[in-house]
Amino acid sequence: MAESQARVADRTVVGVPAPTVGPITDVPEVARRLSGLAVGGELVAHRQRSLWGDAWRRLLQNKMAVAGLFVVSVFTLIAVFAPLIAPYAQSEVVDYRLARTAPTWLWPMGLDQNGRDIFSRLVYGARVSLVVGVLSQLLILAIGLPIGALAGYYGGKVDNFIMRSVDVVYAVPQILLVMVFLNIFGPGLVNIFIAIGLIGWVTLARLVRGQFLALREQEYVNASKVAGAGGSSIIIRHLMPNSLTPVIVSLTFGIPTAIFTEAALSFVGVGILPPQASWGQMVGDASHPGFIMTDPFMLLFPVLAIGLTMLGFTFLGDGLRDALDVRGSD
Amino acid sequence: MLRYSMNRLFWFVPTMISIIILTFIILRLTPGTGVIPAGAQQISADTIARLERQYGLDKPLLQQMGIYIWNAARGDFGESFAYRPQSVNSILSRTFPISLKLGAYATIFAVVIGMTLGVLAAVNQNGLLDYISVTLAILFYSLPNFVMGFLLILLFVVWLPNRGVSLGFNIGGLEKPIDWVLPIIALGAAPLATIARFTRSSVIESIRSDYVRTARAKGLRERLVIMRHVMKNALIPVITLVGPIFAAVGTGSFFVEKVFNVPGMGPYFVESMVAKDQPMILAVVLVYGLFLAFMNLAVDLLYGVVDPRIRY
Numbered sequence: 090m091a092e093s094q095a096r097v098a099d100r101t102v103v104g105v106p107a108p109t110v111g112p113i114t115d116v117p118e119v120a121r122r123l124s125g126l127a128v129g130g131e132l133v134a135h136r137q138r139s140l141w142g143d144a145w146r147r148l149l150q151n152k153m154a155v156a157g158l159f160v161v162s163v164f165t166l167i168a169v170f171a172p173l174i175a176p177y178a179q180s181e182v183v184d185y186r187l188a189r190t191a192p193t194w195l196w197p198m199g200l201d202q203n204g205r206d207i208f209s210r211l212v213y214g215a216r217v218s219l220v221v222g223v224l225s226q227l228l229i230l231a232i233g234l235p236i237g238a239l240a241g242y243y244g245g246k247v248d249n250f251i252m253r254s255v256d257v258v259y260a261v262p263q264i265l266l267v268m269v270f271l272n273i274f275g276p277g278l279v280n281i282f283i284a285i286g287l288i289g290w291v292t293l294a295r296l297v298r299g300q301f302l303a304l305r306e307q308e309y310v311n312a313s314k315v316a317g318a319g320g321s322s323i324i325i326r327h328l329m330p331n332s333l334t335p336v337i338v339s340l341t342f343g344i345p346t347a348i349f350t351e352a353a354l355s356f357v358g359v360g361i362l363p364p365q366a367s368w369g370q371m372v373g374d375a376s377h378p379g380f381i382m383t384d385p386f387m388l389l390f391p392v393l394a395i396g397l398t399m400l401g402f403t404f405l406g407d408g409l410r411d412a413l414d415v416r417g418s419d
Numbered sequence: 420m421l422r423y424s425m426n427r428l429f430w431f432v433p434t435m436i437s438i439i440i441l442t443f444i445i446l447r448l449t450p451g452t453g454v455i456p457a458g459a460q461q462i463s464a465d466t467i468a469r470l471e472r473q474y475g476l477d478k479p480l481l482q483q484m485g486i487y488i489w490n491a492a493r494g495d496f497g498e499s500f501a502y503r504p505q506s507v508n509s510i511l512s513r514t515f516p517i518s519l520k521l522g523a524y525a526t527i528f529a530v531v532i533g534m535t536l537g538v539l540a541a542v543n544q545n546g547l548l549d550y551i552s553v554t555l556a557i558l559f560y561s562l563p564n565f566v567m568g569f570l571l572i573l574l575f576v577v578w579l580p581n582r583g584v585s586l587g588f589n590i591g592g593l594e595k596p597i598d599w600v601l602p603i604i605a606l607g608a609a610p611l612a613t614i615a616r617f618t619r620s621s622v623i624e625s626i627r628s629d630y631v632r633t634a635r636a637k638g639l640r641e642r643l644v645i646m647r648h649v650m651k652n653a654l655i656p657v658i659t660l661v662g663p664i665f666a667a668v669g670t671g672s673f674f675v676e677k678v679f680n681v682p683g684m685g686p687y688f689v690e691s692m693v694a695k696d697q698p699m700i701l702a703v704v705l706v707y708g709l710f711l712a713f714m715n716l717a718v719d720l721l722y723g724v725v726d727p728r729i730r731y
Binding site for chain 1: 430433434437438441442445448449545553556557558560561562563566569613616617620621623624627652655656658659660663688692704705707708711712715718722726728729730
């Protein structure tokens, strides 16, 4: 039995009231629904509600997702309004003699190795780190999802060509590729996240391909084919929504990875230039063997910022996945 | 299956040649030739030119690639610039087996604990184990791994022994079996968190499927439902990841091997690039690339075992 049909059927089986579906009279409509094209949730959707509207409603009912959304929003606002929030400019030295002062009322997160206010640098660093961390993941999604989808759906020669290319890109050290890209196109925030995105899609492509290889053999895909659905329609309407789970987890893991890649690039001189602040660089500076034992607070706050960002996106991502899953949790 | 594997093995050749060509191009696009240490002064242009001639770096790029591929095909990867007169072969044959062994243990550790944690987190969604798996993932990804290694040393070698709890850990070398424990944990921690999170989300997705409801409805015990029905379908993303993870940890980690004094090949990835030690860079990239190609072949074959419907 095609999965989508089964989904409708089981609502009644387990006693959940089946959503009212009006009598279907026209034959194409019957074929369309039976073929599973309605996977997007139309069959379970209530009157006048779209898939996205429904998903949004479910998202707001999920406490963890709302918490995640809250964290992400707060960090975004901090990044946007950094100059209004930070008491000092990002490269302003409060007092060099007070370098590595532990947190006090005056400087709630202490001063760094150059006597700069860590709180202010963290606030400004949100700009670089959120752009690098989040926008690079969007680019990775935009590249990795279609490439993995094509390889997984069409298989055979297409798959072989794409995946062998992925093997090559995967094998060459990513940091070298990013450095070459930045050497050619110049440093700067935009180029950094583009470089990370252009090179970081390989893992996502492999994950999506794996999902597609398994999903394309499912009965509902065959049913769609029989009903005359084309490749792109099957990919977009059936396979992509059903392979979102690993994609979302992968993107949330990608955020801290990208933040640290930026720090490594800055370390070798092709990233953003000091004294501009970024969280990754602050972690790098604070991890110096001379500081880590004596002044762990320098490490604590930027690590907390990166961790909280990842936490926010993890909860938001989990909630989003649950919200988009029309089967709901039971 | 055999025919597919043979075909894939044949494709290793163009893949490796592409990796060599791409690496050559990248090295050409970065400054310096690496025959002398970066920043070295008082070396005459004549000497540099002589060294470059000696290593064939004065030849056209295509010819250099051709010579390299020909030599590599016969198993000769040349002499390291930074560690001369040692040959790349002697360095790698000494260090790679150590990294491989450590990486294999770390991968097993990560897969066994990570998948167990992931399944437990999924069946207790929003329970204690679920939050532990999230916390571990965030901890291991937000803390750079050298900080992680450092904290492990502090905990097991300094803090606990000072409080009278000695587990006999040493740092420096891998002489006793117990010496392997800390590096394995340090190396396997991040992969463990990754595997746990991916397992969790796949299992949660899979648990909601109709066939799971069917399995439960016919009265199958929960443990069997999870093991037989849920896991099989949740395994695809985990398998996809474990392949590259083993290739990555099996070729060593710079920080873990530095922190724990493991004589593996991990540091050569970083040091060769810092020194622009071309023969060494090409060799470590090729070892990693070949390892990765084998793992990805294994991944694809495993897909077919887990889900016999999968064709390629």
